[in-house]
Amino acid sequence: MVSAPGRPGRPVAAASGRQVKLGAYVTFQGGTWQVAAVAGASVTLVDEDGQTASVLSSFLFADPAFTVVGSPSAGVRQWGLLESVPARQREQALAWQRHIREIETGLPDGPGSTGVPRPEYDPQRTSMAEREQTKADELTRLGWPRVSRATVRRMRARYHDQGLWGLIPRRKPSSATGQADERVVAAVLEALRRQRGRSKGTLKGLRELAGQILADTHGPGTVALPPPSTFNRLARALADPLEHPGRPARTATAPVRPFTPTVALRPGELVQIDTTRLDVMAISEDGRAVRPELTIALEIATRSVVAAVLREEGTKAVDAALLLAEMAVPHPARPGWPDHLRMAHAAVPYDRLLALDARLEQAAARPVVVPETIVIDRGRVFVSTAFLAACETLGVSVQPAPPRSPAAKGAVERTFGSINTLFAQHVAGYTGPHILARGEAVQDEARFTVAQLQELLDEWITACWQHRPHDGLRHPLLPKKALAPNEMWGALLGACGYVPWPLTGTDYLELLPVRFHPVTGRGIRINHRTYDHTLLNEHRGRPSPAGAGGKWEVHLNPHDVRQIYIRLPDGHLHEIPWIHRDHIHAPMSETTWRHIRTALGRRTDREKHEAALAEAADQVLRRARPTTAAQPAPPKTTPGTHTAKAAPQAAGDQPAMSRYEAEAEDSLDALEARAQAEARDDVGADEPGTHPLPGSGALTLYDADQEAELW
The missing domain is CATH 3.30.420.10 (Ribonuclease H-like superfamily/Ribonuclease H)
Structure with a gap:
């Protein structure tokens, strides 16, 4: 075997502290050699082809590629790291060292120490497996937690591989994503990227978005999402804390009142x-x-x-x-x-x-x-x-x-x-x-x-x-x-049980807000809109026999002002259309009408002004609802109705409302603010003789009888 100079019988130590024995295989200059002999400071090596080489031991150990086959690479142990370990962990590592030495040599202090091995740890009487099991049972009796023979064998391997540092208990460093599927990690990162710059939702919503991304990328059901708790930890690890801050802390707390659950025992009871x-x-x-x-x-x-x-x-x-x-x-x-x-x-x-x-x-x-x-x-x-x-x-x-x-x-x-x-x-x-x-x-x-x-x-x-x-x-x-x-x-x-409740078109009309207006020779005038029909001919200029102050009861839907409903002496509500209803191809709310009337202002006589408002309203509704579907067919003209042909909305065409907007551009903001203030002042829409509250929206009543049939 390779011996140290001047000290026969002691094996030469490599840079790692490992002993190179006679017959060991080493890697030197890119080849594998076997140690055949030592003559002083020279080492004789034999390769696989039988060729020999004699080199100095110092030159052999200095080769960067030198390793001992079957042994870890050379290197100085990080003894200084023991100073950063808590004292309790250092004491536990030293205790493990004594137990491992006793298992291998029979003596707690290792080879060269004095004393007699205990019978259960005598290498001459017991095998290594028996000594490992005996040590595991002994440590369990002493109160060490979760010690088995596999634990003893694993600690011996760590001691031979890393020395005393390998006996320090520590957690294995892991990445932020742990053992999560890379496809799931990529989906979470893509979901976070899509949410960047947008309003922050909940982790449950982020999980649903990540599931949609996985289904679109890999196919439905190919990659399963982790459980919600695991997904939440993964999302928090991948999210940027600056882009996804937590909820703000409450600055004030209200006293908690006694909670009494609300109980209902049948549908519709509450x-x-x-x-x-x-x-x-x-x-x-x-x-x-x-x-x-x-x-x-x-x-x-x-x-x-x-x-x-x-x-x-x-x-x-x-x-x-x-x-x-x-x-x-x-x-x-x-x-x-x-x-x-x-x-x-x-x-x-x-x-x-x-x-x-x-x-x-x-x-x-x-x-x-x-x-x-x-x-x-x-x-x-x-x-x-x-x-x-x-x-x-x-x-x-x-x-x-x-x-x-x-x-x-x-x-x-x-x-x-x-x-x-x-x-x-x-x-x-x-x-x-x-x-x-x-x-x-x-x-x-x-x-x-x-x-x-x-x-x-x-x-x-x-x-x-x-x-x-x-x-x-x-x-x-x-x-x-x-x-x-x-x-x-x-x-x-x-x-x-179940009791059906039939509602007719008349029931819907009765639920609309009520107003009272006179019937003049031109019809019924409401907010610069004129409603007229031949049904009003015999009632023009006459007082209502049942209305307050001689005015007639009128029902108006503020979300669709294209028609009103008046109660005539027969007791029924009759529909009275707006004279320019054929110009408007979509429901128009009171809010839209106020906005148009304020922006345009009156510049001509009443009839031309109302026609211009109707044309402008149609253009606004067309721009507000862009669609690629076919436009509705133009309404059929009948005798006695007012119609006007709308200009086509081709590319580059200027809508009819644009010239008025250009004139009112400077004062439009102020006028809109004033119109909104007026809308807030009209709070008694359902009181007799007052203006209704303007509203907007698209869930409207196009036709009461047709609505009842659909329901």
């Missing part, structure tokens, strides 16, 4: 109604980016959203009144919806219900309830004369909530939060729950009009909310299973 701003920017009728108001009716017994209405500039009394009709009649399934969103596929006794109400054949899978009691806050809309009168007409009891007590309507308040997290954060133009989570240019992200957003919301309620298990819905026979709103409605139908 319905909560409230209004809030949706966390989504939408496109208004005049092309502006606005945050629409959402009004919902939540049925407490089934936690079903039985009615939901989006409005552009604020909910009016007519919207709250129409909620009553919307929750009491079947919701029609929209064209293009899949079949599983129809009532026939819901978890209800459909055949029995269809025998009671034939309208359910084309209905969506949403509950139909007749409200008994409605809980409202003290908002101006819900305490208005129109809403209270509608409730009284339909036999609905109204229960105002106590002042400054949001817990009195806790269910509907919590539902608003669920809609924002489950629906709104996935919609373009999401504003986030607070200012710190808001994107940089939310207004520029708005892609949907209020009407399109209403369609999306209706489909989401039918497809998601009504089929999503709710923790507050428990059946007495299945107390551990959370039921979906549709499932709870089906369960309660067996106990309470």
Whole structure:
């Protein structure tokens, strides 16, 4: 064997402290050699072909490629790192060293020490496996945690590989993503990139987006998402803390009031109604980016959203009144919806219900309830004369909530939060729950009009909310299973039954706000609009036999001002069209009309001015709703009607309204501010003799009789 000079019998040590024995194989100058002999400081090597070479031991060890086959590479142990280890861990490492030496040599202090080995650790009497098992049992009796023979064998290997430093207990360093699938990591990074600069949503919404990316990239079901807790840790590790800050801390805490759950035992027994701003920017009728108001009716017994209405500039009394009709009649399934969103596929006794109400054949899978009691806050809309009168007409009891007590309507308040997290954060133009989570240019992200957003919301309620298990819905026979709103409605139908509530077109007209106006020789004049029809010929200039002050009772829908409805002496409401209704090919709200009237101003006589307003209104509505679909056919002209041909909207053509906008460009902002102030002052839309509150939106009544047939 290779011996150290001057000390026969001691093997020569390599740079790593390992001993190179005679017959060992070493790597030298790119080849593998076997140590054959040593003559002083020279080492004789033999390669695989039998060729020999004699080199100095110092030259052999200095070769950069020198290694001993089967032994770790040379290197000085990092003894200085032991000073950075806590004292308790150093003591534990030294204790392991004594135990390992006793296993291998029989003596705790290793070879060369004095003493007699204990019988159970005598190498001459026991095998290595027996000594390892004996040491594991001994350490377990001493109170060492989780020590087995495999643990002893692993610690021996670490000691031979790294020395005393290998016995220091430490965690294995890992990357931020751990053992996560690289495809999942890439999907999370892509989801975070798409959210960069936009309003921040929840981790659940980010997980759904990552799942969509995985399905689009690798195919549906190819790569499974990790559990929510694992995904949340992965997302926090990959997200930039500067771009995804946490929620702001609360600066003030309100005292917690006693919580009493609201209980309802049958559908329609208790319905909560409230209004809030949706966390989504939408496109208004005049092309502006606005945050629409959402009004919902939540049925407490089934936690079903039985009615939901989006409005552009604020909910009016007519919207709250129409909620009553919307929750009491079947919701029609929209064209293009899949079949599983129809009532026939819901978890209800459909055949029995269809025998009671034939309208359910084309209905969506949403509950139909007749409200008994409605809980409202003290908002101006819900305490208005129109809403209270509608409730009284339909036999609905109204229960105002106590002042400054949001817990009195806790269910509907919590539902608003669920809609924002489950629906709104996935919609373009999401504003986030607070200012710190808001994107940089939310207004520029708005892609949907209020009407399109209403369609999306209706489909989401039918497809998601009504089929999503709710923790507050428990059946007495299945107390551990959370039921979906549709499932709870089906369960309660067996106990309470179903009573259809038919509504006709006249019922819808009666729910509209009431005004009183005289019938003049030119017809009925409302806000610079003239309504006229041959039905008014025998009543022109005459007082109403039943109206206040001799004026006639008029019903007006503020979301579609193209026609009004007047009550004639026969007791029925009759439709009176606007004289320029043929120019407007889409529903026009009172807010749009005020905006156009303020921007243009009167520059000609009354008839020409009204015709110019009608043309401008048509152009605004066309620009506000860009579409690639075919334009509607021009209306047919009949004798006695006023018609005008609209200019084509070709590329480069200037719309008729543009020249007026150019003249009023300097003062348009001031005029719009004044118009908005006027709109806020008109608060008595439903009071007799007052102007209605202007509103906007796209969920309108085109024709009352046709609407009743659709329902």
